[in-house]
Amino acid sequence: MAVPKASAATFCCYFILLFIWFCSVPKPRAVYSFGAAQYHPSLGSLQKLLQLDLSSNSLTGPIPTTLSNLSSLESLLLFSNQLTGSIPPQLGSLKSLQVLRIGDNGLSGPIPASFGNLVNLVTLGLASCSLTGPIPPQLGQLSQVQNLILQQNQLEGPIPAELGNCSKPRCLHCSCQQSQWINPRIFGPSSKSSNTKPGKQ
Numbered sequence: 336m337a338v339p340k341a342s343a344a345t346f347c348c349y350f351i352l353l354f355i356w357f358c359s360v361p362k363p364r365a366v367y368s369f370g371a372a373q374y375h376p377s378l379g380s381l382q383k384l385l386q387l388d389l390s391s392n393s394l395t396g397p398i399p400t401t402l403s404n405l406s407s408l409e410s411l412l413l414f415s416n417q418l419t420g421s422i423p424p425q426l427g428s429l430k431s432l433q434v435l436r437i438g439d440n441g442l443s444g445p446i447p448a449s450f451g452n453l454v455n456l457v458t459l460g461l462a463s464c465s466l467t468g469p470i471p472p473q474l475g476q477l478s479q480v481q482n483l484i485l486q487q488n489q490l491e492g493p494i495p496a497e498l499g500n501c502s503k504p505r506c507l508h509c510s511c512q513q514s515q516w517i518n519p520r521i522f523g524p525s526s527k528s529s530n531t532k533p534g535k536q
Contacts (some may be wrong), residue, residue: 336413359533386410394418400425410434414460418442424449436460451476458482462508465489470509472497
């Protein structure tokens with residue numbers, strides 16, 4: 336049976352209004368939490384995983400200590416999220432790690448001295464957090480590090496002379512309250528240091 340013109344027009348108008356309403360309703364922004372990792376126990380069992388990039392994902396909560404089980408990991412990128420809490424010192428057991436960028440978060444507390452065990456680390460990015468305390472002199476054990484980004488935190492005390500043991504520095508942004516920027520006499524003329532704002536780390 337044919338649909339009356341009036342009914343068809345009414346249905347068409349109703350459908351258009353419904354479509355306009357659907358498009359105008361703001362969609363909720365997805366917010367992910369590392370707490371959800373509790374539902375994925377395999378996260379800490381991927382021992383052959385080489386790269387883990389979860390940057391810019393609105394992750395919240397603390398960094399899970401289970402990441403320290405990723406023994407083959409070479410690159411860990413968690414920057415530009417909403418992570419909070421202290422940095423797990425267990426991350427210092429990731430001996431294969433070459434790139435660690437966890438800056439631009441709400442992380443607090445000290446820089447773990449265990450990071451001095453990351454002997455293959457080339458880039459360490461911890462800028463733009465709320466880290467406190469001194470720069471650990473153990474970072475001077477990072478003989479392969481080329482990019483050391485620690486600025487825009489609340490670090491205190493002198494910049495340790497042990498950082499001069501880092502023989503391959505290219506980009507050094509290390510500032511502490513009541514301290515100067517990197518002293519070129521420590522690192523030599525080959526290193527670059529400035530008080531310019533680094534990229535998100």
